Amino acid sequence: MVQSTVISRRSLLRTISTLPAAGVVSALPGLAHAAPEFSFKFGTNLPTSHPLNIRAQQVAARVASESKGRMEIQVFPNNQLGGDTDMLEQVRSGGIDIFNPGTMIIAAVAPISAITAVGFAFKNYDQVWSAVDGPLGNSIRAAFAKIGLYTFEKMWDNGFRQITTSTHPVNVATDLRGMKIRVPVSVMGVSLFKSLLASPTSLQFSEVYSALQTKIVDAQENPLAIVQTAKLYEVQKYCSLSNHSWDGYHLVVNGNSWKSLPSDLKTIVARAFNEAGLQEREDLRKLDESLQADLASKGMILNKALPDSFRAQLRKAGYYAQWKAKFGNEAWAQLEAVVGKVS
C-alpha cells in the first residue's frame, strides 16, 4: 500500500512539466489530487478476459470516481505478481493489498475454507449462494479475520469444476484410475483425486498450461470459463462434465491496508466489490449457456460424466468421513443445513 498525502516538490515539478503549457495555470488547483492518497494493488491469477478481471477493472474505475481520485486500485491480472501461493503470502505480509484466492488455495492458511469444495456437496447455485452468503460463509470469513485478513462479504464465482484430459474421456470413476491430473495447491484437491484413485499433482495455476503442453500431466480440472479464457482447449482434447466440486473466490484484503482506509473510503470500496461480485456471478451464469458449444467449436469433445460412480468411490475411500472429522460437526452441520446429507 502506498500512502502519499504529501506531494514532493520534485514530483510536483515533474507533473507540471508534463502538462501542456497552456494548461499549467488552470490545472494547478487540481494538483492536490494528482496523486491518490491511497493506492491498493490487487493481484489476480486469471486471464485478463475472464469476467472476474473485467469486473475488477470496473471496480477500480468506480472507486477512483466515487472517491474523487483519493483512492486508486491497480489490478494486476494473469499472475503478474506471482502464482496463487505467492500472492496468498503477499496479501498476508502486505506486499499486495487485495487478492482473490480460490476456496482451496486459501485453505492452506484457513482450512475451513475448503469445506465448500467438498466433492459433490452442492447440487446447484441456489445451494451455493445460500451457503456462502449465509452462516457457513460467515464462519469461513471469521477464520480469515483471525489470520488478519479482511474479506468482502460477497464471494465471486469460479464455477463448478470439470475434468479435461488429453488422453480419454472420463465417464465413470474408474476412468480416472492412475490419471496424471493437475489439481490446485490444496490438500482438498489432492485428497479428492487420490480418493478417486487418480494420480494428482499440485501446481499453481500459472503453471497449468505449460504442464499440460509438455505432458508433465495429462489432465486438469477447472470450470469451463477457465478452460476457455486460459485457452486450455489448445492443449486438452476431452472435457468431461463432472461438476465434481464448486469453487469460488474470496476477495481478501491485507488487514493493515484495510485499517488504513478512512471509513468513507471503506464504504465506497466494500460496496463496489460486493456489487461487482454479484454481477460477476451473473456474468458466469450467462457465459455458462454458451461455453459448451464454444469449446466444442474449438475442437474439444465433451461428455457428461456419471456422478454416482464417483460418489460411491469417495464413500468407499472414506473421503467423506475423513473430511467431516477434519472440519468438525458444527461446520459440517452448517453445510448440511443447506445441501442435505453429504456423504
Ligand code: X2X
Ligand atoms: O488454480 C485453479 O485451478 C483455479 C484457477 O481454479 C483457482 O483459482 C483455484
